[in-house]
Every structure is written in C-alpha cells, then in structure tokens.
Amino acid sequence: MLGFILKRLLLAIPTLVAVLTVVFVLVRVVPGDPTLVILGDQASGQARADLRAKLGIDRPIVVQYADFLGQVATGDLGRSLATNRPILDDVAHVLPYTIELTLAAIVIGVAIGVPLGVLAARRRDGVADWFARIVSLLGVSFPAFVSGILLLIVFAVQLRWFPVISTPRTSSVGDRLGSLVLPALNLGLLMVAYVTRVTRSGMLKALGEDYVRTARAKGMGGRVVVWRHALRNVLIPIVTVVGLYLGALIGNAVLTEIVFNRPGLGKLIVTALNQRDYNLLQGLMVVAAFGIILANVLTDITYGLVDPRVTAR
Amino acid sequence: MSAALVRQSEAPLLQVEGLTTSIRVGGAWRDAVREVSFTVAGRETVALVGESGCGKSLTALSIMGLLAAKVGRVSAGRITVDGVDMVAASERQREAMRGDRVAMIFQEPMTSLNPVLTIGFQIGEALERHRGMSRKAARARAIELLERVRVPSAKARIDAYPHQFSGGMRQRVMIAMALACEPRVLIADEPTTALDVTIQAQVLALLAELQREVGLAILLITHNLGVVASVADRVLVMYGGDVVENAPVRSFFARPTHPYSEGLLKAMPRVDSAGELVAIPGHVPTLPDMPDGCRFQARCPLRIERCTERPPLAPLRADPAHEVRCWVRAS
Ligand SMILES: Nc1ncnc2c1ncn2[C@@H]1O[C@H](COP(=O)(O)OP(=O)(O)OP(=O)(O)O)[C@@H](O)[C@H]1O
Ligand code: SF4
Numbered sequence: 001m002l003g004f005i006l007k008r009l010l011l012a013i014p015t016l017v018a019v020l021t022v023v024f025v026l027v028r029v030v031p032g033d034p035t036l037v038i039l040g041d042q043a044s045g046q047a048r049a050d051l052r053a054k055l056g057i058d059r060p061i062v063v064q065y066a067d068f069l070g071q072v073a074t075g076d077l078g079r080s081l082a083t084n085r086p087i088l089d090d091v092a093h094v095l096p097y098t099i100e101l102t103l104a105a106i107v108i109g110v111a112i113g114v115p116l117g118v119l120a121a122r123r124r125d126g127v128a129d130w131f132a133r134i135v136s137l138l139g140v141s142f143p144a145f146v147s148g149i150l151l152l153i154v155f156a157v158q159l160r161w162f163p164v165i166s167t168p169r170t171s172s173v174g175d176r177l178g179s180l181v182l183p184a185l186n187l188g189l190l191m192v193a194y195v196t197r198v199t200r201s202g203m204l205k206a207l208g209e210d211y212v213r214t215a216r217a218k219g220m221g222g223r224v225v226v227w228r229h230a231l232r233n234v235l236i237p238i239v240t241v242v243g244l245y246l247g248a249l250i251g252n253a254v255l256t257e258i259v260f261n262r263p264g265l266g267k268l269i270v271t272a273l274n275q276r277d278y279n280l281l282q283g284l285m286v287v288a289a290f291g292i293i294l295a296n297v298l299t300d301i302t303y304g305l306v307d308p309r310v311t312a313r
Numbered sequence: 314m315s316a317a318l319v320r321q322s323e324a325p326l327l328q329v330e331g332l333t334t335s336i337r338v339g340g341a342w343r344d345a346v347r348e349v350s351f352t353v354a355g356r357e358t359v360a361l362v363g364e365s366g367c368g369k370s371l372t373a374l375s376i377m378g379l380l381a382a383k384v385g386r387v388s389a390g391r392i393t394v395d396g397v398d399m400v401a402a403s404e405r406q407r408e409a410m411r412g413d414r415v416a417m418i419f420q421e422p423m424t425s426l427n428p429v430l431t432i433g434f435q436i437g438e439a440l441e442r443h444r445g446m447s448r449k450a451a452r453a454r455a456i457e458l459l460e461r462v463r464v465p466s467a468k469a470r471i472d473a474y475p476h477q478f479s480g481g482m483r484q485r486v487m488i489a490m491a492l493a494c495e496p497r498v499l500i501a502d503e504p505t506t507a508l509d510v511t512i513q514a515q516v517l518a519l520l521a522e523l524q525r526e527v528g529l530a531i532l533l534i535t536h537n538l539g540v541v542a543s544v545a546d547r548v549l550v551m552y553g554g555d556v557v558e559n560a561p562v563r564s565f566f567a568r569p570t571h572p573y574s575e576g577l578l579k580a581m582p583r584v585d586s587a588g589e590l591v592a593i594p595g596h597v598p599t600l601p602d603m604p605d606g607c608r609f610q611a612r613c614p615l616r617i618e619r620c621t622e623r624p625p626l627a628p629l630r631a632d633p634a635h636e637v638r639c640w641v642r643a644s
C-alpha cells in the first residue's frame with residue numbers, strides 16, 4: 001500500500017509541471033499591461049521600464065519560466081502587485097475557509113446521496129426513486145449562484161434561520177458552523193446530485209450481479225446483501241465521481257463564497273481580477289492546480305482502499 | 314407421485330412435487346417449469362440435464378427460493394428440504410434454511426464471489442449468520458474448510474481476494490463456502506462448465522468425496538452427459554420446462570427412451586465410437602412460442618397426431634423406475 005501511494009505521488013509530478021506551464025503561459029497571454037495597473041496611465045516610459053525590471057518581466061521568457069518553476073518548488077508564490085504582501089500569506093489566511101466549505105459539501109453529498117441512491121435502487125420507480133431523480137436533476141441543473149440566492153431568500157431572509165452574510169463575527173465553533181450551513185448546503189446539493197445518481201445506477205447493476213445471488217444463497221438478509229455485498233462494490237464508482245467532480249466543486253465553491261459573501265479563495269480571486277493583480281492570479285491558479293492534483297492523488301489512494309484489485313496492479 | 318426408487322435406505326432430503334414455476338415475459342406469466350417431481354436422498358446424486366433454456370436453473374432457484382419476485386414465482390407444487398416446506402415458508406424461514414440446510418454453487422466462479430471481500434470472510438459469513446460464530450472463530454473454521462477442499466497454503470490465502478485465485482481454486486472456495494454449515498442438500502448448477510477438463514474432473518471428484526463423507530443429497534445440473542454417466546445415480550431430462558425422462562442412470566444409458574434423450578446421446582461426443590455426431594435439428598422454441606401438448610413436437614421425428622395433447626410422464630412397463638413423457642415411446 002505504501003509503495004502504491006508513493007507511486008501515485010511520483011506520477012503526479014509531471015502533471016503538476018504541465019499544469020504550472022499552462023498557468024504561466026495563460027497569465028502572460030492575457031492582454032493588459034501590469035505596469036498600467038500599478039502606476040496608472042500617467043506614468044512615464046522610464047518609470048514603466050524601471051518597474052518592469054523590478055518585477056523581472058523584462059527578462060527573456062525562458063528565464064522567467066525557470067524562475068517561476070524554481071519559486072513554486074521552494075513554496076514561494078511571489079508578492080501581490082497591488083498590496084506587495086506575500087501571496088502565500090494571503091492564500092493561507094483564506095484557504096481554510098474554502099477547504100472547510102468543500103469538505104462539508106463532500107460530507108453532505110455522501111451522507112445524503114449514498115442512502116438516497118441505495119433507497120432509490122431498492123425501490124425502483126417507488127417514491128424514493130422519484131425523489132432521488134428530482135434531487136439529482138435539480139442539483140445538476142441549478143447553477144451554484146442561483147441555488148445560493150434561492151437558499152438565502154428562503155432560509156436567511158424569510159425564515160431567518162441562518163445569517164445572510166456568513167462571515168463568522170466571532171471565532172466560536174457554533175458561529176462558524178452556523179455560518180457554514182447554508183453555503184455548504186448550496187454546494188453540497190451538487191454533490192448530492194452526482195452521488196445519488198451514481199449510487200442508484202451502481203446499486204441497480206450490483207444487485208443483479210452473481211455475487212449478490214451467492215450472498216442470498218448463503219442466507220444473507222436483504223440489509224446485509226445491500227449494504228455489505230452490493231454497496232462495497234458501488235464504493236468504487238462513488239469514489240470516482242467524487243474525485244471527478246472535485247474540480248467542479250472547487251469552481252462552485254468560489255461562486256458560493258461570492259454569493260454568501262464568505263471569506264475564501266473565491267473572494268481573493270474576485271479581488272485579483274478587479275485589481276488586475278496578475279501575480280496574485282497566477283499564485284491562486286497554482287494553488288488551485290495543487291488542490292486538484294492533490295485531490296486526484298487522494299482519489300487514487302482511496303481506490304486502493306475500496307478496491308483490492310487496484311493495489312495489485 | 315411417481316414410483317421413484319430410493320436406492321439408498323435414507324429418506325429423501327429433497328422432495329419436489331408438481332413444481333410449476335412461471336416467469337413474466339412481456340407482461341404475461343408463462344410456465345417455464347411444468348409439474349416437475351423428483352426426490353433426492355442422502356448420498357444420492359440426481360442429475361438434471363437438457364439444452365440451454367429448458368428450465369434447469371429455474372428449478373434450482375425455485376428450490377432455493379431465489380427467484381426474483383418481479384420476474385419469477387412458484388405457481389404450484391411443493392418443495393420440501395430436510396422436512397421443511399420451502400414454498401409455504403416465510404422469506405425469513407427460507408433465509409434461515411439457505412446456506413444452512415440447503416446450499417448452492419453456481420456456474421461462474423469468476424463472478425459468483427464478491428470481488429471486494431476476502432474469501433475467508435465470504436466463507437466465514439455463513440457460519441456467523443447460521444452458527445452465531447464470532448468473526449475469529451469463523452475465520453479459523455474457514456481455514457479448515459479451505460484445507461478440506463484442498464486449496465494449497467490455506468492459512469496464507471485466507472485473507473486473499475477472489476481475483477488472486479484461478480478458476481478451479483475459486484470453485485473450490487465456492488464449495489467450501491457452500492459446505493461451511495454442513496448442509497443436507499447441495500444444488501450444483503453447472504459447477505464445472507466454466508473449468509478446464511482436468512480441473513472439472515478434480516472438482517467433481519472432490520464433490521463426490523465430500524458427499525460420501527457427510528451424506529449430502531446432490532442435485533447436479535449439467536449439460537454434460539459424460540459427467541452424468543460418471544457421477545449421477547438418477548437422471549432427469551428436461552425439455553421446454555417438462556421432465557421428459559426420469560430414470561436410474563444405468564437404464565438411461567442402456568435404454569434412452571424419449572426421442573429427445575436419444576437425440577442428446579447422439580449429439581454427445583464419445584471416445585469409443587467412430588460414429589458421427591448428430592445435432593438435434595431445429596432449436597428450442599421460446600416460451601411464448603411453446604406449443605401446447607408435447608413441447609418437443611416441432612423437432613420430433615416420431616410425431617403422431619396425438620402429440621398435440623400433452624403426454625403424461627409414465628413408467629415403462631419393463632422398468633417402472635424408468636419414466637418417459639411420450640405417446641409413442643411410453644406404451
Ligand atoms: N430472469 C429471467 N427473466 C426472463 N426470462 C428468464 C429469466 N430467467 C430465466 N428465464 C427464461 O426461463 C427459461 C428457463 O431458463 P433457465 O435459466 O432455467 O434455463 P437453463 O436450463 O438453466 O439453461 P442454461 O443451460 O442456459 O443455464 C428460459 O427460456 C429463459 O429465457
Ligand atoms: S409425444 Fe410425440 S412429439 Fe412428443 S416426443 Fe413423443 S412422439 Fe415425439
């Protein structure tokens with residue numbers, strides 16, 4: 001198992017380099033002059049050239065690229081063009097909020113999606129099945145900002161169950177959780193949709209498999225057959241779908257943070273965009289790339305845990 | 314009841330009387346197994362043979378109570394396993410019987426084991442369920458069972474997963490699993506069809522040995538008449554859901570009487586005869602196209618007018634233990 005984990009981590013390195021390259025190129029092909037942003041349009045040509053030299057963007061692109069990779073490798077994301085603060089500090093400050101939100105969404109997605117999908121498969125075309133279908137349809141068809149606004153209107157404005165603005169004012173755990181509920185639910189709905197869908201179809205298939213018949217031939221009751229024999233096998237596609245949609249989840253987390261005015265990567269991205277802070281933008285993309293690649297590695301490792309055939313390969 | 318001859322002195326452990334099983338095809342319920350009757354005593358092996366789709370597996374699943382409710386149901390008849398009426402029993406009672414008094418092994422050892430559970434757990438599970446054993450005790454017993462079915466280095470492989478075993482070894486695991494609770498009746502649905510010929514022989518020999526040891530009643534489903542000749546005491550030939558011939562194995566091979574049985578034997582490859590293989594012309598009609606009367610009539614060379622009526626399963630005058638369902642041959 002340890003060797004398997006090590007192998008996955010090593011395999012992630014080329015992917016990471018490729019993604020970093022794309023980020024580097026992207027930031028450099030976006031139109032717009034960063035010196036304009038910093039110095040305004042009144043500055044002289046000389047001042048601009050000085051700033052370029054200071055920022056290092058006058059050097060040959062290859063040198064800049066090597067420099068960039070070297071910096072990332074040492075954990076340095078550079079400084080913000082707008083505030084001159086180290087980007088890593090800014091990111092480290094808000095990252096826990098985004099991670100918290102994403103994890104909460106996964107927990108909600110699995111905790112609701114798996115039982116709902118199982119129930120739907122067991123009583124095909126029954127009430128639970130119709131409910132599951134509606135939930136998964138709603139979950140995937142509502143953009144995160146639309147469902148977020150709807151949730152806000154109903155639960156925060158009308159019912160006043162949760163705060164409208166979910167920035168925790170105190171650091172108490174209760175407050176922090178209270179402010180997490182609505183955003184997490186908003187994001188979780190998407191995960192519920194995906195997980196329900198894959199669980200339902202996976203269970204329908206698994207319940208028709210020969211090994212389920214074998215379990216029943218051993219005298220196993222319906223519950224054991226479903227939760228032990230069938231669901232264990234469906235964990236494999238469930239892990240796949242969670243891993244696959246983690247990227248989409250992070251994207252929607254950003255939207256959700258904006259709608260709920262919650263601190264996190266989302267707000268930082270908006271700031272970076274508004275201020276044309278290319279350095280910050282680049283740093284955020286690097287962080288996002290790391291996040292997604294890490295999520296993929298975790299997904300692979302989880303495969304190894306739920307499917308004994310994987311580590312053997 | 315037919316005059317089934319119980320060769321051994323033991324009472325029948327499995328009794329099937331007038332079993333009719335219906336399945337739903339395109340919204341209509343149709344009888345896929347019709348009035349099947351037979352008994353299997355301890356230490357006896359009864360073989361169920363016939364072409365694909367004739368209802369062998371449905372008969373087995375009916376006995377086990379494993380028909381999918383929306384697709385199949387026992388619509389008439391009585392099934393008694395070790396004195397317990399399986400048709401009248403509640404689902405809970407049937408569950409208590411399955412894996413304990415009556416066990417089943419299946420054709421595909423590749424797909425019949427759960428890929429994500431260790432084989433030790435899968436063997437021990439029935440012991441936990443029916444014997445109330447602890448996980449640890451069940452595991453220890455599972456090792457003994459694996460040794461009993463001669464899986465090499467059982468101790469080391471008890472925590473392995475099915476994909477780490479070959480087909481023949483998996484079928485041994487299936488047998489160990491089925492026999493874990495020392496059932497009285499074993500149903501083996503084509504247990505060797507998916508295996509190489511040499512492995513087939515080993516698995517059959519193992520089954521015979523275990524049968525002698527614990528006095529199992531075995532219902533063996535197979536396509537292979539060679540297997541029937543070597544291990545069965547009695548043979549039932551099915552065609553289109555009907556038992557068309559029911560005979561002790563010796564009289565069956567000496568005097569195959571139903572035209573369909575004759576065809577099967579002619580289609581069987583033999584080492585000792587240079588004769589050509591003759592396939593039975595035509596094919597088994599699908600259930601909705603099944604004719605009234607004798608179900609073999611479309612393919613039968615001996616057909617007479619009366620064959621549109623269903624012939625009874627009647628004992629031969631010369632040998633009352635030998636029954637045939639045919640207007641021409643039974644007289
Ligand atoms: N789940 C099912 N749904 C619909 N029809 C079925 C189902 N199971 C069996 N049948 C039909 O019932 C009939 C008998 O099937 P059965 O499986 O008992 O055949 P068999 O004799 O075991 O054949 P084989 O040698 O191929 O295993 C066939 O016509 C088959 O198509
Ligand atoms: S009853 Fe008629 S059709 Fe059927 S097997 Fe006998 S002779 Fe052939």
Ligand SMILES: [Mg+2]
Pocket residue numbers: 369370371502
């Ligand atoms: Mg079959």
